[in-house]
Amino acid sequence: QVQLVESGGGLVQPGGSLRLSCAFSSSMFSVYQMGWYRQAPGKQRESVARITVARSTNYSDSVKGRFTISRDNTKNTVYLQMNSLKPEDTAVYYCNGEHAVTHRVYWGQGTQVTVSS
Numbered sequence: 001q002v003q004l005v006e007s008g009g010g011l012v013q014p015g016g017s018l019r020l021s022c023a024f025s026s027s028m029f030s031v032y033q034m035g036w037y038r039q040a041p042g043k044q045r046e047s048v049a050r051i052t053v054a055r056s057t058n059y060s061d062s063v064k065g066r067f068t069i070s071r072d073n074t075k076n077t078v079y080l081q082m083n084s085l086k087p088e089d090t091a092v093y094y095c096n097g098e099h100a101v102t103h104r105v106y107w108g109q110g111t112q113v114t115v116s117s
Helices: none
Strands: 004-007 010-012 018-024 032-039 046-051 057-059 067-072 077-082 091-099 105-107 111-115
Touching (some): 004 091, 018 091, 046 067, 077 091
Antiparallel strands (some): 018 077, 091 105, 091 111
8 A cells, every 4th residue: 555654744844854754655656746745834835845756856946945755766765954944844744645647645644844933
């Protein structure tokens, strides 16, 4: 059964850093485009960062230069390194995987990130 398990969320001061991890149980992890999404209070879910099978990356304008998405195919894990965190980054962060061929989508359960002084 395919599952995504997230970790690394928590409370951090403005300007601080967190690294989110998402472990993907699929044996075909390397053929999935992976991404991080977030949903802030009162807001719709938005894409934060994506990384393709070929390791190309995309970021939302609001996080570009501060967040870095990466993947380790040997560990079936995708990461989101978040630096220079702002209160506006407070949200539930979700890990997402989309099969590059079938486009079947899987979601993690979400992990809370709170940026507050």
